[in-house]
Amino acid sequence: MNSSAINNKNNRVGLIAFLGALAMLGMGYAAVPLYQLFCQVTGFGGTTQRASAEEASLAERAAASAGGKQISIRFDGNIASDVPWTFKPELATDTIRIGVRDIAFYTARNNSNVPITGTATFNVEPEQTGKYFNKIQCFCFTEQTLQPGEEVRMPVLYFVDPAILADENAKDVEQITLSYTFHKAIDPAS
CATH class of the missing domain: 2.60.370.10 (Ctag/Cox11)
Structure with missing residues (x-):
């Protein structure tokens, strides 16, 4: 594999990791209101x-x-x-x-x-x-x-x-x- 292909692969992995971290952060912020909604609906x-x-x-x-x-x-x-x-x-x-x-x-x-x-x-x-x-x-x-x-x-x-x-x-x-x-x-x- 040439260095260009390795760089592309590394960039892709880095982007996926960044998007995963961003998604987890978003879920952290959404957890409290979603839990409150769940509790209100179900008691x-x-x-x-x-x-x-x-x-x-x-x-x-x-x-x-x-x-x-x-x-x-x-x-x-x-x-x-x-x-x-x-x-x-x-x-x-x-x-x-x-x-x-x-x-x-x-x-x-x-x-x-x-x-x-x-x-x-x-x-x-x-x-x-x-x-x-x-x-x-x-x-x-x-x-x-x-x-x-x-x-x-x-x-x-x-x-x-x-x-x-x-x-x-x-x-x-x-x-x-x-x-x-x-x-x-x-x-x-x-």
Whole structure:
């Protein structure tokens, strides 16, 4: 093989390696949004579903097929170590009818002397119930800014889809835990 053929072969291998590295970098950036999409669609990892008021009305009509079956909902509130807030549910547990909308309230208080903007992450346990736990309205959908010493009540409007009763892995669950953790919001200016 002459040196020109070897150079062409080396250039081709180098180009393929470069394109492979570029593809891996792109997949690294796409991994987080793709994983979030996967979790939202499947309820994997306790990710709840987001529902419209119309979907909630349909679930309430389907609730008749649930025969008035009830389920206990446990509420949990946490804060990251860098958030100087007090954050907790107003009720530790509530018993609701499957398919019927209910509302829960959390309270948050900024214990610092500066405004703090936080964002809540959430999950549902046991994991297999995440795809049936639907939130219509939630403080977790947007960032929350609390002024120094400010205390607020934050609602969560939700329902448990009656389809949970047809799922062999979830139909016998007696209690679902809805847990939130507040983190400082990432400042886009920094």
